[in-house]
Amino acid sequence: MIPRLILAAALVAALAAFPLFAGNYPVKLLQEILIWGIFAMSLDLLMGYAGMVSFGHSAFFGVGGYVAALALLKSPGPVSALLLPAAAAALAALVIGFFSIRVSGVYFIMLTLAFSQMFYAVTFQAAWLGAEDGIVGVPRPVALGLDTGRPLQFHLYLVAVVTLAALALWRIVRSPFGHVLRGIHENEPRMEAVGYAVNRYKLLAFVIAGTVAGLAGSLYTQQVGSITPDAFLWTTSGEALLMVIIGGTGTLGGAVLGAAAFILLQSMVSSYTERWMLILGLTFVLLVLFAPGGIVGALRGRIGIRS
Amino acid sequence: MPFLLDLFAQALNGLSYGVLLFLLSVGLTLIFGMLDVVNLAHGSFYMLGAYAGLTLIGVTNNFWLALAVAPVAVGVIGVLIERGCLRPLYRRGPLDQVLLTFGLIYLFEDLVKWIWGGKIRSIPPPDLFAGSVTLWGATVPSYRLFVIVFGLAMAVALWLLIERTRLGAIIRAGVFDAEMAAGLGINIQRVFTGVFAFGAALAGLSGVIAGPIQSAQPPMGATILIPALIVVVVGGLGSLKGSLVGSLIIGQAETFGKVWLPGASMLMIYVVMAAIVLLRPHGLFGRPLK
Numbered sequence: 001m002i003p004r005l006i007l008a009a010a011l012v013a014a015l016a017a018f019p020l021f022a023g024n025y026p027v028k029l030l031q032e033i034l035i036w037g038i039f040a041m042s043l044d045l046l047m048g049y050a051g052m053v054s055f056g057h058s059a060f061f062g063v064g065g066y067v068a069a070l071a072l073l074k075s076p077g078p079v080s081a082l083l084l085p086a087a088a089a090a091l092a093a094l095v096i097g098f099f100s101i102r103v104s105g106v107y108f109i110m111l112t113l114a115f116s117q118m119f120y121a122v123t124f125q126a127a128w129l130g131a132e133d134g135i136v137g138v139p140r141p142v143a144l145g146l147d148t149g150r151p152l153q154f155h156l157y158l159v160a161v162v163t164l165a166a167l168a169l170w171r172i173v174r175s176p177f178g179h180v181l182r183g184i185h186e187n188e189p190r191m192e193a194v195g196y197a198v199n200r201y202k203l204l205a206f207v208i209a210g211t212v213a214g215l216a217g218s219l220y221t222q223q224v225g226s227i228t229p230d231a232f233l234w235t236t237s238g239e240a241l242l243m244v245i246i247g248g249t250g251t252l253g254g255a256v257l258g259a260a261a262f263i264l265l266q267s268m269v270s271s272y273t274e275r276w277m278l279i280l281g282l283t284f285v286l287l288v289l290f291a292p293g294g295i296v297g298a299l300r301g302r303i304g305i306r307s
Numbered sequence: 308m309p310f311l312l313d314l315f316a317q318a319l320n321g322l323s324y325g326v327l328l329f330l331l332s333v334g335l336t337l338i339f340g341m342l343d344v345v346n347l348a349h350g351s352f353y354m355l356g357a358y359a360g361l362t363l364i365g366v367t368n369n370f371w372l373a374l375a376v377a378p379v380a381v382g383v384i385g386v387l388i389e390r391g392c393l394r395p396l397y398r399r400g401p402l403d404q405v406l407l408t409f410g411l412i413y414l415f416e417d418l419v420k421w422i423w424g425g426k427i428r429s430i431p432p433p434d435l436f437a438g439s440v441t442l443w444g445a446t447v448p449s450y451r452l453f454v455i456v457f458g459l460a461m462a463v464a465l466w467l468l469i470e471r472t473r474l475g476a477i478i479r480a481g482v483f484d485a486e487m488a489a490g491l492g493i494n495i496q497r498v499f500t501g502v503f504a505f506g507a508a509l510a511g512l513s514g515v516i517a518g519p520i521q522s523a524q525p526p527m528g529a530t531i532l533i534p535a536l537i538v539v540v541v542g543g544l545g546s547l548k549g550s551l552v553g554s555l556i557i558g559q560a561e562t563f564g565k566v567w568l569p570g571a572s573m574l575m576i577y578v579v580m581a582a583i584v585l586l587r588p589h590g591l592f593g594r595p596l597k
Contacts, residue, residue, distance in 0.1 A: 103588045106345060110540040111584050114577040117533065121573035234533060238409055245406045277417035284410025288403050289395060
């Protein structure tokens, strides 16, 4: 246990110190990986642990992003940057989850998809949200004692928030609550028969995942300085889904590895060739055919560890 | 009466869009019902059909030839994908299929950009239907009428095929319980390939027909996928009747949304779908999942 803790602390320190050794572009990539990493982790909580495959996780990413943009333009502080976006995403998840958990399987996938696309449709056509151009020129906040308008301080702030979110998720999946979720994944009728209020657990998982996704969306807005309706688009959900699957479902760390693989692959291939979508698509196809279980699955197979 | 006239013209627009969606979603729903695969790349087949049609028309200058040949070409691609990529995945979870078919979306979209370029290209309607006709006082492009008649004729033909032939009985048996059908001596693997290829060909056909109405551009496959999936869910997975009724409902919802609620037009189909799924969790004509 202790070496693991030291390893984790060293990792966080390395992430925080990264800008001291690397140029602007690698730092930007790392920040993207961290943001998408917690987004994918939150989706993995639903998919890998509770067994709820959502194709509408972009709804919360987008809500977090938009609320952060609106609030930061009014007052660039920690409430606008963290609290409001997370709370709004939690509320959205509560409402969407309330309806969506009544159905399961493909219907759950499609209902969550429909809800996220509703947000896309509304933001795409709402003049007060900048319609299809979105909201631009969003300032970075002063938060956690850091003036994040300055690049290094923003990086530290980002690493801190991401670490806290990841820790929270890690703690949750190892709590009794997390085990109940896994039980629901394995055998829902049995959990119900044993006396668990299955739907309440599912809804809570959905809200927690939505909250973290909203936080990721808010960080995204702060990093880029703008947010567009594309954040809600189904391809945003799809990419997060890919990250989780590439990394290996049901292993929070896998989601981050998946995010890193996805973003690094995209940036590497696109710097060599215009045909990056082709390469990326081909990679997914080959990955499915020849490396089932994702990166973590492949690593486990190689080293011979069982989960 | 101008209000009623406008209503009529819009209803015809919605009908032609609905018919396009039907040709797409019927393959999607059969593939799901039988193979248990949510084929995210189904929109790519639609796109490939449109571009294959574009090239065939460019070479032969004959719309009808393109309409006949392009779906066959897409069907062949369907065979290759089912045999080469999907078959190894049937025994694995649905997530692998999501990853695979999502990858195929990227792959095909970029391939089309590579071969045909990323610009919007339009397919001219055939000379026979280049004009417009006046129908009870409303002016309607005659090509749209052709699309409606053609699509409804296809619906009847499909219904006869599936409900009235031996092949159709095999397909229905496969949708109901593939394992049991295999146990009765049906070569279910071949039926799987056939259904997947047939669905792909229908999507390709839909792409060629859509060409003169919506014109061809690379993202068209990803754009049409969502309405087609919505149709499948609204109608009920695996149901031919559901696919037809769902297409007509979504076609009208989309069209009238644009006319009556221009500020929230894109919202319509999602609201309709969410309402139907919440009221009838298995869609209009679906049966509970196994």
